[in-house]
Amino acid sequence: MGLEIERKFLVKGDYKSLATSSTRIKQGYICSERGRTVRVRLRDQKAYLTIKGPSRDNGLSRYEFEKEITIDEALSLFTLCEPGIVDKVRWLVPAGEHTFEVDEFLGDNAGLVVAEVELSRADEPFVCPDFLGEEVTGDRRYYNSQLRKNPYKNWTDQTASEGLAGSF
Numbered sequence: 001m002g003l004e005i006e007r008k009f010l011v012k013g014d015y016k017s018l019a020t021s022s023t024r025i026k027q028g029y030i031c032s033e034r035g036r037t038v039r040v041r042l043r044d045q046k047a048y049l050t051i052k053g054p055s056r057d058n059g060l061s062r063y064e065f066e067k068e069i070t071i072d073e074a075l076s077l078f079t080l081c082e083p084g085i086v087d088k089v090r091w092l093v094p095a096g097e098h099t100f101e102v103d104e105f106l107g108d109n110a111g112l113v114v115a116e117v118e119l120s121r122a123d124e125p126f127v128c129p130d131f132l133g134e135e136v137t138g139d140r141r142y143y144n145s146q147l148r149k150n151p152y153k154n155w156t157d158q159t160a161s162e163g164l165a166g167s168f
Contacts, residue, residue: 004052004064005122008142011113012133015102019091025103028081032145039145040077043090047074058138060122084108084148096127108151114142 027041035054041047046068053063069077078085086109091102098117105112114136117126136142141150 002063003061005061005119005124006116007060007119007126007135007137008139009115009135009137010133011102011115011131013131015091015093015100015113015115015129015131018093018095018129018131019102020094020099022089022091025086025088025090027086027144028078028084029145029148030077030080030082032082032148037145040074040081042071042074045071047071049074049077055138057122060137082148084151086144086148093129093131095129098126100129102131105147105152108153109147110153112147112152 023044025041025043027039030038030040032038037050037052039048039050039052041050047070048066049069050064050066052065055062085107087106088103088109089106091104093100093102093115095117098119100115100117102113102115105114115132119126140146141155
């Protein structure tokens with residue numbers, strides 16, 4: 001818990017053959033206001049409540065608090081969530097000293113694949129595997145809480161080409 005530092009990339013190539021494991025994740029948001037999110041997550045046979053603060057450093061870091069809860073508690077909390085559930089398969093892909101979390105989105109966000117790497121400091125070097133595409137760190141469109149509100153299936157060519165400008 002504490003400060004979460006991560007970089008996020010679109011995925012352009014094979015990652016599944018490099019993955020060491022995968023897990024199914026379903027998550028909903030009790031609150032997804034700009035600057036704070038409260039998330040309920042089911043991950044295989046475990047459940048979590050997560051609170052995230054505002055993004056800093058152009059989306060590179062933010063405060064995060066996470067606590068494991070029971071599955072029954074999570075199912076009860078899902079009834080309080082805003083409309084829309086994020087459903088995805090997370091693949092763990094080692095690269096050098098780090099492990100990339102590659103999220104293959106399902107449902108309304110099918111077709112979108114995003115990789116994240118968590119760092120201990122903002123300037124920490126890391127190996128960039130061949131499957132990494134464009135960096136989208138700080139681009140709010142790719143935040144899970146935003147994908148719930150504006151799913152990938154609704155993106156137009158203009159939405160997809162807007163880039164990072166004005167998205168923080």
